[in-house]
Amino acid sequence: xxxxxxxxxxxxxxxxxxxxxxxxxxxxxxxxxxxxxxxxxxxxxxxxxxxxxxxxxxxxxxxxxxxxxxxxxxxxxxxxxxxxxxxxxxxxxxxxxxxxxxxxxxxxxxxxxxxxxxxxxxxxxxxxxxxxxxxxxxxxxxxxxxxxxxxxxxxxxxxxxxxxxxxxxxxxxxxxxxxxxxxxxxxxxxxxxxxxxxxxxxxxxxxxxxxxxxxxxxxxxxxxxxxxxxxxxxxxx
Numbered sequence: 611x612x613x614x615x616x617x618x619x620x621x622x623x624x625x626x627x628x629x630x631x632x633x634x635x636x637x638x639x640x641x642x643x644x645x646x647x648x649x650x651x652x653x654x655x656x657x658x659x660x661x662x663x664x665x666x667x668x669x670x671x672x673x674x675x676x677x678x679x680x681x682x683x684x685x686x687x688x689x690x691x692x693x694x695x696x697x698x699x700x701x702x703x704x705x706x707x708x709x710x711x712x713x714x715x716x717x718x719x720x721x722x723x724x725x726x727x728x729x730x731x732x733x734x735x736x737x738x739x740x741x742x743x744x745x746x747x748x749x750x751x752x753x754x755x756x757x758x759x760x761x762x763x764x765x766x767x768x769x770x771x772x773x774x775x776x777x778x779x780x781x782x783x784x785x786x787x788x789x790x791x792x793x794x795x796x797x798x799x800x801x802x803x804x805x806x807x808x809x810x811x812x813x814x815x816x817x818x819x820x821x822x823x824x825x826x827x828x829x830x831x832x833x834x835x836x837x838x839x840x841x842x843x844x845x846x847x
Contacts, residue, residue: 611653617790632663642669720748764790
């Protein structure tokens with residue numbers, strides 16, 4: 611596993627992070643425990659908690675118990691439809707139930723209906739020492755105005771093979787400002803669909819040879835690169 615500095619935080623985080631969503635309430639605490647241990651064994655030290663359930667928090671607390679807290683980077687993402695008036699108590703409960711002591715990063719949704727109020731709550735949590743840094747999440751076109759905001763330490767956005775020059779420029783701007791950048795959805799469904807269609811078109815028929823350049827400039831390589839899956843190529847990118 612490779613590690614990179616996370617913005618100006620002074621913390622080195624694994625290149626890949628694990629997002630844990632408690633929306634799947636079928637999982638037990640032991641299931642989450644096994645997942646945490648597997649991630650740690652592969653060198654992952656960055657985790658994101660989404661919709662944390664009681665089972666998730668219990669398994670997570672047990673999973674990180676043997677790891678020095680300063681070696682972990684744990685972020686918490688506020689729900690898009692969360693009542694902002696409950697944000698302070700929600701974060702306080704999660705920090706206590708998970709045994710974290712603090713959250714390294716609290717991510718707010720840029721499209722949240724009460725974004726300004728959520729930001730105010732995040733700043734209060736920073737003053738209380740429950741949150742170290744704040745991030746803002748959303749599509750690239752929404753985040754441009756926040757990339758220059760000194761209140762935010764990181765951007766969270768979809769980024770992958772299909773990302774255009776605007777998103778690439780946004781990432782470059784954030785890194786120049788020493789902001790952390792967390793990318794998700796590296797292999798979106800529409801890219802996978804296009805890759806399969808391109809590969810199919812590149813195949814030769816029964817009575818003709820395939821054109822070796824028919825897939826040039828397409829996404830067919832995602833489906834036809836020997837030894838690599840499309841997901842692995844997107845993550846490597």
